[in-house]
Amino acid sequence: MALILNIETSTKNCSVSIAKNGEVLHYKEINDGNYSHAEKLHPFILGVIEESNIDIHSIDAIAVGKGPGSYTGLRIGVSAAKGLCFSLNIPLISVETLLSLAHSVHTEAGYIIPMLDARRMEVYSVVYNNKFEEHREIRAEVIDENSFSEFSDANVIFLGDGAEKCKEVLKRPNFSFIKDKFPSSVQMAKLSYEKYKKNDIEDVAYFEPFYLKDFIVTPENKKV
Structure with missing residues (x-):
């Protein structure tokens, strides 16, 4: 147990x-x-x-x-x-x-693309097949109307707060979006x-989170 x-x-x-x-x-x-x-x-x-x-x-x-x-x-x-x-x-x-997020949905065929909001039109995303095997690695990417065009002939499910904000940009008939998943x-x-x-564990002393991007502090009074 x-x-x-x-x-x-x-x-x-x-x-x-x-x-x-x-x-x-x-x-x-x-x-x-x-x-x-x-x-x-x-x-x-x-x-x-x-x-x-x-x-x-x-x-x-x-x-x-x-x-x-x-x-x-x-x-x-x-x-x-x-x-x-x-x-x-x-x-x-x-x-x-993102793997935990992907497991909140299931599909018989196609791909699951969980997305997390990374500010503006950038997201953290990964592509899994219907067996939750990684089809494309995790990326930080800016989304536009051509994003994920390589999946134009497949059933694709997007989910997560990143997917919700990209819904109006990723307009393809085979793309579906599931709300309120996190x-x-x-x-x-x-x-x-x-x-x-499997005894797949971390070294407690040295383990660090997977940030994917460097953390940058921007002073409140900095002019853009």
Whole structure:
């Protein structure tokens, strides 16, 4: 038996679940349009543990969404996960954020393209086939009307907050868009359990989130 605490904070959705052998026992999440992770994450962690009626020392591993996504959100989630791993002396598992998002939908044929908003018309995206195998690597890319034209003859599902903002640009009859999907610790559960069984774990001391792009601080008074 494996009890895994899953943490996903790479977007505006702050999400925590506790799962037994890949099946979610309890979860808590909030996506209110704000980054409330600093206030909500630790109460959510305590909440799912208490509601599952388990001893925190019985948790076998901590899984965290590795990104890409919000720099601050990723730092908060990864810091919490690493702190728990150190204190409980248990392994750390990382799960690609876009893969978790992709697992919120299914298709019999074609491709699944999860997208995360990366400001303006730029998104973080990856292309999976219907078996969730990576067809095209993760990229940070600016979207225009010619984006993904190589999939003009295939059934394509776009999802995520990045897809929602690109809906009016990516106008092809074979493109469909699913609203209100976001990376969640619920979809992480089976993915983290599969990694746990393979002992696919991270070095807690040296693990860093997958930012994809460098973080740049722009002074508020800088003129553009």
